[in-house]
Amino acid sequence: MSRQAAERRGRTAETLAAWYLRFKGYRIVARRVRTPLGEIDLVARRGGTLAFVEVKARASEMELALAIDQHRLRRVAAAANALAPRFARADDAIRIDVMLLAPGRWPRHLENVWHG
Template identity: 70%
Template sequence: MTRAKAEQRGRRGETVAAWWLRLFGWRILGRRVRTPMGEIDLVARRGRTIAFVEVKTRANAHELALAIDRHRLTRVAAAANALAPRYAMRGEDIRIDVVLVRPWALPRHIANAWHG
């Protein structure tokens, strides 16, 4: 797959993930938020919880199973730590979630995917 196709697939997956989260009461506060430590795909709020969301889009379940690992989540955690003061100003709970997207299947939302 070319870089452009992968980028396009990733953007589509982020859109699907954003709509999926909205269906469950989340409000999207930011998309593709950049920091020196990396990028956060989605920042979402529901009640007093702020979720920094990593979205992975793959062609099948096997590829999705390999898409998230400790190294990737460490990068997301560092970026989330840099962004926390911007989004969690009133003592909200902060967590890192993952949404897995593949064709012809409902997205899978993994809450609290990072436990430090």
């Protein structure tokens, strides 16, 4: 897959993930927020919970199983740490979530995946 096609697929996946989270009662606070430590795909809020969300789209469920690992989650956690002062309120519960998307499947929302 070309870089352009991968970028397009990523943006589409992020849009679908954002709609799914809205359906679950979240408000999307920001999309594609870059830091020197990495990028956060979505920042979402529901009540007193602020979630930094990594979105992964793959062609199959099998490929999704390999899409997230500790190395990637460490980068997301570092970026979330850098961004928390910008988005978090004093009493927020802050967590890292992952959205997994594959064609023909409902999105999977994994909550609070980082315990570093």
